[in-house]
Amino acid sequence: MIDERYLLLMQQEIDRANSQQEQEDLKRYLAQNDEARKMFEDLQAVGTRLSRMPLVDPPDDLRSRILHSIHPVSSSLFDRTVTALKNLLPLGVTRKPVFVYGFAAFVVIAAVLVAVQLSSDNKINRSHVLGTMAQGEISGPLHADQLLEVRTEDVTGSIQIEHRQNQTIAELTLQSKGTCELTVEFDPQVLQFESFHPLNGESASIKSLSGQLSIAQTGTNTFRLYFNQDGTPRFPLTFRFYAAGNMINEQSERLP
């Protein structure tokens, strides 16, 4: 039988949290109690093995993924609006993301339309804008060299892909019943996801992972995905569509 006080001292000894007096008390106790000494040695060995566990290196692109997620978001009109709305909403009023983001999208669209009306000379820099629903063309019209059709009960639409010298652009026009999720898989050795530009629509959000984008969209949306390119992709862009967690459709481009 081991006295509970000494169980605590054993624990603290392993964690280097004992005072000098406590260390001496424990030492005396262990010298006269074989069972306690055996337990202490075992626990100490476990502690040593745990402390020897090395830190695992995160993936090389983790830092850029984090910063890419943070800074475009922080600088976008849309998210500043979301933050402002969140701060304005009194406690007790629902802060459901759908409500806040939906309302923010409405405010941003209204602001953009008013700005366009007031001055046609106003230029809006849309580079690195994430999540706005601004109308208009970005980087000119697409000269797609591939067209993929999506026809399912839950989502319909088209995917146009254009390969430029140092860039691949995919323009998706999708209409879904409720929220549809899709992933875009790409060759991370060659393609680097650059930006997401909604052209028009209701609601779309994107999450960038290594070699994969995860997109949630509701209603009708048109948006473009820009990838920078360091060579010829070895794997095609693959689009997988999900409804209620189940994959319902898969489309892959033909590599040029």
Next chain:
Amino acid sequence: MKDRDDAAIVADCLAGKPRAFDVLVDRYQKLVFNIAFRILNDGEDAADVTQSVFIKTYEHLNRYDSRYKFFSWLYRIASNESLNALKARRPVESLNDDLLSDKQTPEDSFIASEDNRLVQEALLQLTPEYRIVVVLCHVNDLSYREISEILEIPEKTVKSRLFSARKQLRTNLLKLTT
């Protein structure tokens, strides 16, 4: 800039210098990743959780109370996110992409040592409540008081969970090696 304390960097971010946050990402991404990795045992999931932790931290920087250590707050978010990801995890069947890649993954370098593999396996057999306490103590090298602040439980509970966890680990390791 690198040597500036965390609270001053947070103050810079809140004063309109968002790029100051990059220093905090550099300083803590590995430790946050390791909390998630030890809880989830999957490099890709741990990376997702780490990304999500920093996004949430950044979005809620104005809630940070500078009377407390920044890393305590960050690790609290990391612990909660990791445990939530563990709860939400559904068993899925998927191709093992690692077999298709010649690049060494975090898991590969980790399991290079047989003893580390055994300890990690024994760790995974602990309940999440015990596992997080062990990870914060041994991987992040935090004190009882710091763990107590992060998990918002009394120090006494931290000690008792650590003790039970180590006893359980001793049993698990014995089973795994015999």
